[in-house]
Amino acid sequence: MRYAEFTYYDLLVLLQGLGVSVALFLATTVIGLGVGLAWxxxxxxxxxxxxPLAAAVAELLKNSPVLVQLFLVFFGLPVLLGADLTPVEAALITLSGNTAAFVYVIAASSIESVGRDQIETARVFGLSRWQTLRRVVAPQAAAFGFGPLTGLLINQLQVTSLISVIGVIDLTKVGxxxxxRTLQPFIVWTVIGVLYYLMARLIARVCARFETRLRAHSQWKGL
Known part of the structure; x- marks a missing residue:
């Protein structure tokens, strides 16, 4: 039996789906940042x-469809491991790995964008490789990479909509x-689209503030 009218319960379900999408996005972002930076x-x-192994894995993940990765993890990984994965676990693994691959590319490119003369100067002054990374390379690389990272995070937010195909009750699945149930696609998908848009704008605004602060402190002022 279908009910064409929206109810208060629909709002609760919508908020629940929104919460799942936000939680998965935040979790996969944190994990992806950690793994990508480690690579x-x-x-x-x-x-x-x-x-070389990290570079090869990142190359594979960033150049293959996320939906295919999701199916491989959800349907294929349990066969290899001999244990079942829940849809949420499969989504967490897939999106974290995909995010890590792109974070790796952004971080590696940002590190390489720092002038070699600065690195050589730091070594002349006796700084170790770790000290050079922490005091010279990292602040400038962070400023260089924050713009691309913002675009990546917004894209990864949109990518979370794919997890609905394996049964995760996220915002798209609720839509x-x-x-x-309501047979009113224009209203439903407009609301879903607006929610994704507002989340993307929030990410962009927060990242823009962090980027402004980073750039203000990223100029190398010497050792």
Missing amino acids: AMLRYYRTPVLA AILNV
């Missing part, structure tokens, strides 16, 4: 075996449910 450090230190 970039492997490249910075030119770690044998691990650095599909409400669409079937």
Whole structure:
């Protein structure tokens, strides 16, 4: 039985779906940032075996469709591990890995954008590789990379809409449910689209503030 009218319960379901989308986005962003930066450090230190392996994994993840990755993790990984994965766990693994791949590319490019003369000068003054990274390279690389990172985060927010295909009751899945129940697609998908837009604008605004502060302190003032 279908009810064409919207109810108060629909708002609660919509908020629940929004909460799931936001929670997964935040979790995968934190994990992806951590893993991606760790991969970039492997490249910075030119770690044998691990650095090329991280680069190869990142290349594979960033150049393959997220939906295919999602299906491989959800349907294929349990076969390899011999254990079931919930839709949320599969989404967490997939989106974290995909985010990490792009964070790795952004971090590696940002590190390489720092002038070699500054790095050489830091070494002349006796700074270790770690001290050079922390005091010279990292502040400037962060300022260089924050713009691309903002674009990545907004894109990854949109990508979370794909997880509905494996049964995660996120914002998009709730939209599909409400669409079937109310038979009012224009209203339902307009609301869903506006919510994604507002979240994207919030991310852009927060990142813009952080970027402004970073750039204000990123100029290398010497050792």
